Amino acid sequence: MNRSAGGITIGQAAAFAGVTIKTVRHYHKLGLVEEPERDSSGYRRYGSDDLLRLVQVRTLAAAGVQLADIGTLLDADAERFAAALSDVEQRLTDRIDDLVARRDTLHRLSDDRALLPDRACAVLDRMPGLGFDPDYVAGQREALVLFRALVPEGFDSFVTQLEHRLDDPEFVDLTQRSWDALSWEPDDPRIAELASALADNLLAKPELLAMPAEFRSQPDTAARYGMVNTHGQEEWPTSARLTALVEDKLRAAGVPVPRQ
Amino acid sequence: MNRSAGGITIGQAAAFAGVTIKTVRHYHKLGLVEEPERDSSGYRRYGSDDLLRLVQVRTLAAAGVQLADIGTLLDADAERFAAALSDVEQRLTDRIDDLVARRDTLHRLSDDRALLPDRACAVLDRMPGLGFDPDYVAGQREALVLFRALVPEGFDSFVTQLEHRLDDPEFVDLTQRSWDALSWEPDDPRIAELASALADNLLAKPELLAMPAEFRSQPDTAARYGMVNTHGQEEWPTSARLTALVEDKLRAAGVPVPRQ
DNA sequence: CGTCCACCTTGACCTCAGGTCAAGGTCAAG
DNA sequence: CTTGACCTTGACCTGAGGTCAAGGTGGACG
Numbered sequence: 171m172n173r174s175a176g177g178i179t180i181g182q183a184a185a186f187a188g189v190t191i192k193t194v195r196h197y198h199k200l201g202l203v204e205e206p207e208r209d210s211s212g213y214r215r216y217g218s219d220d221l222l223r224l225v226q227v228r229t230l231a232a233a234g235v236q237l238a239d240i241g242t243l244l245d246a247d248a249e250r251f252a253a254a255l256s257d258v259e260q261r262l263t264d265r266i267d268d269l270v271a272r273r274d275t276l277h278r279l280s281d282d283r284a285l286l287p288d289r290a291c292a293v294l295d296r297m298p299g300l301g302f303d304p305d306y307v308a309g310q311r312e313a314l315v316l317f318r319a320l321v322p323e324g325f326d327s328f329v330t331q332l333e334h335r336l337d338d339p340e341f342v343d344l345t346q347r348s349w350d351a352l353s354w355e356p357d358d359p360r361i362a363e364l365a366s367a368l369a370d371n372l373l374a375k376p377e378l379l380a381m382p383a384e385f386r387s388q389p390d391t392a393a394r395y396g397m398v399n400t401h402g403q404e405e406w407p408t409s410a411r412l413t414a415l416v417e418d419k420l421r422a423a424g425v426p427v428p429r430q
Numbered sequence: 431m432n433r434s435a436g437g438i439t440i441g442q443a444a445a446f447a448g449v450t451i452k453t454v455r456h457y458h459k460l461g462l463v464e465e466p467e468r469d470s471s472g473y474r475r476y477g478s479d480d481l482l483r484l485v486q487v488r489t490l491a492a493a494g495v496q497l498a499d500i501g502t503l504l505d506a507d508a509e510r511f512a513a514a515l516s517d518v519e520q521r522l523t524d525r526i527d528d529l530v531a532r533r534d535t536l537h538r539l540s541d542d543r544a545l546l547p548d549r550a551c552a553v554l555d556r557m558p559g560l561g562f563d564p565d566y567v568a569g570q571r572e573a574l575v576l577f578r579a580l581v582p583e584g585f586d587s588f589v590t591q592l593e594h595r596l597d598d599p600e601f602v603d604l605t606q607r608s609w610d611a612l613s614w615e616p617d618d619p620r621i622a623e624l625a626s627a628l629a630d631n632l633l634a635k636p637e638l639l640a641m642p643a644e645f646r647s648q649p650d651t652a653a654r655y656g657m658v659n660t661h662g663q664e665e666w667p668t669s670a671r672l673t674a675l676v677e678d679k680l681r682a683a684g685v686p687v688p689r690q
Numbered sequence: 691c692g693t694c695c696a697c698c699t700t701g702a703c704c705t706c707a708g709g710t711c712a713a714g715g716t717c718a719a720g
Numbered sequence: 721c722t723t724g725a726c727c728t729t730g731a732c733c734t735g736a737g738g739t740c741a742a743g744g745t746g747g748a749c750g
Contacts, residue, residue, distance in 0.1 A: 181726065191727090196708055211716055213727055218661035222576050233536040234529070237707070255536060262533040266526055269494070273522040276493040276515060316482050441697065451698090456737055471745055473698055497736070 176207060176215035183216040187224045194224065202227045202241050234262055290314050290325075293332050300342055306349045334375070344368050348412060356407045365415035372416075373423055436467060436475035443476040447484045454484065462487045462501050494522050550574050550585075553592050560602055566609045576661055594635070604628050608672060616667045625675035632676075633683055 184191045197203040206220045216224075223244075230240045235258050243254050278287065286294075294314070297307045310332075318325045335341045344367055351364060444451045457463040466480045476484075483504075490500045495518050503514050538547065546554075554574070557567045570592075578585045595601045604627055611624060 179727075190708080192708060192710090195729095200707095211727075213716085218576055222572055222661070225575055225578075229535070231707085233532045259533055259536045262529060262536065266529045266533065269522060269526050269529065272493045273519055273526065275489070276519050276522065312482055315485055316478055318485075439698075450737080452737060452739090455700095460736095471698075473745085491736085 176209050177217040177220070178215070180214050180216065183221055183224060186221060187228050189224075189228050197224070197227055197237075200237055200241070202237060234258065286311070286314055286318065290318075290329050293329060293336065296336055300336060301346060302342075303346075303349055306346075334377075338371070338375075341371055344371060348409075351412060352408055354408050356411050358408075361408065361412055362415060365412055365419060368412075368416050369419035369423070372420065373425070436469050437477040437480070438475070440474050440476065443481055443484060446481060447488050449484075449488050457484070457487055457497075460497055460501070462497060494518060494525075546571070546574055546578065550578075550589050553589060553596065556596055560596060561606060562602075563606075563609055566606075573661055594637075598631070598635075601631055604631060608669075611672060612668055614668055616671050618668075621668065621672055622675060625672055625679060628672075628676050629679035629683070632680065633685070 178186075180191050180194055184194045187194070194203070198205050203220060203223050206214050206216050209215050226244055227240055230243065231237060235243065239254070239258075243251060246254070294307055294311055297310065298304065314329075317328050321328070335345070344364065347364055348368070351358075351361060354361065438446075440451050440454055444454045447454075454463070458465050463480060463483050466474050466476050469475050486504055487500055490503065491497060495503065499514070499518075503511060506514070554567055554571055557570065558564065574585075574589075577588050595605070604624065607624055608628070611618075611621060614621065
């Protein structure tokens with residue numbers, strides 16, 4: 171009877187304010203908008219004041235203000251209101267910058283799924299042309315991803331090291347022979363030879379040995395080094411043996427190599 | 431005993447990957463990263479493969495990919511991977527645009543807490559200089575907010591109408607007398623006079639009466655009109671009477687005024 | 691040997707801004 | 721009288737983890 175006198179229903183109010191019914195009730199539950207009077211059927215009837223408040227709340231919420239903050243905000247004086255707004259605005263700006271950074275990361279990802287920056291991808295791209303086995307390249311890709319996670323601050327010099335190594339035909343040759351060595355027996359005498367040649371090659375280029383010193387200054391060095399170094403070696407005992415021999419020779423020559 | 435052999439602990443793995451322990455376990459629960467072997471104490475021991483996977487997941491998650499999608503994504507072939515990535519990138523771009531729009535809204539809010547666009551603020555700012563009572567201006571501000579929520583498509587012409595009204599000294603004078611009238615008795619004879627003058631003034635400017643025709647084409651016209659019109663009048667019977675008289679006169683002159 | 695501290699384990703519940711479902715009451719039109 | 725659109729409440733669900741509780745484990749110190 172008294173149906174249309176008191177005001178509009180929740181559905182109309184929600185539609186006018188551009189929110190859902192559930193959202194309006196949510197605001198009631200949080201105390202952001204007072205519950206209006208009910209009509210004889212128990213329906214909420216909204217007047218212009220309620221609508222005004224609803225619009226204010228919705229506008230702030232749409233701007234990204236936390237619902238928990240809106241109540242105090244709307245009931246505060248103009249000065250605190252302005253201060254809080256600029257605070258929220260700053261947080262929004264930060265979030266935008268964050269999202270832009272994420273998008274850029276993603277954009278790099280879509281060029282190559284290896285989760286690596288351009289320079290590292292370039293190094294990997296050179297490898298097949300130099301005669302490296304595709305599986306070896308894939309392994310190096312994984313090692314780079316791992317290294318980047320474990321030693322982000324040393325990543326650039328690690329890539330630089332790789333670049334220099336690829337410029338040295340002897341090293342390229344030795345590396346490819348090491349890859350072939352995986353199929354040898356662990357006690358094959360050629361392994362010791364290969365280890366000697368590798369160690370000599372490394373010792374001839376002191377700048378390549380500088381990097382370990384750099385990342386030795388960080389904590390957890392042994393764990394990180396071991397992680398990168400043993401990656402992919404678990405099921406290849408020959409590789410583990412080769413690595414151990416090279417490390418021994420380097421240590422014998424006075425180069426500090428962390429033990430894992 | 432076997433403590434340090436199997437790999438690193440969850441805390442170290444989490445630190446290396448740049449996430450929390452809880453996050454790593456969350457990934458396990460979702461099946462994104464396989465649970466590694468446990469040591470004799472029941473601790474999870476992570477190897478390089480686990481770490482690699484963890485870093486891949488974290489990188490995608492940090493780029494905003496839903497965790498639920500990451501599993502299929504990482505196990506998919508390169509083609510679908512690339513397609514999905516560009517999809518995610520598009521969504522990120524949309525979100526950024528959305529946030530920028532929010533920030534701009536907020537920026538306008540911080541200039542004036544009235545939740546109104548610049549043009550409407552300018553109109554309100556003119557009012558005190560023309561001699562309007564600050565309380566009246568506040569009421570107009572509320573009416574504008576309400577109008578914008580209820581009739582967004584008619585808001586611009588509503589503001590235009592207000593601008594024209596403020597340019598007419600006679601209308602300004604009549605409006606201010608209407609404000610004073612709030613303190614009169616509802617049966618004060620001056621009210622009828624005032625209503626006549628107001629109606630005559632309105633009828634002399636046909637362009638001001640065009641707006642109601644425009645927003646009469648929308649549904650719920652009566653409810654919206656009534657909402658805006660009766661806002662703030664509940665506790666002022668004199669105002670209601672004045673409005674009713676003016677509406678009667680307009681209707682008598684052939685102008686269609688919706689009845690609420 | 692005891693004790694402390696840092697780390698690990700599981701499980702249950704909390705967050706935010708609502709969405710979804712269920713079960714039923716109310717109103718206007720055909 | 722039925723249909724369909726609207727309203728009511730309440731309980732549970734979402735995503736991506738965070739927080740708390742209660743207890744096990746390992747290493748260092750005295």
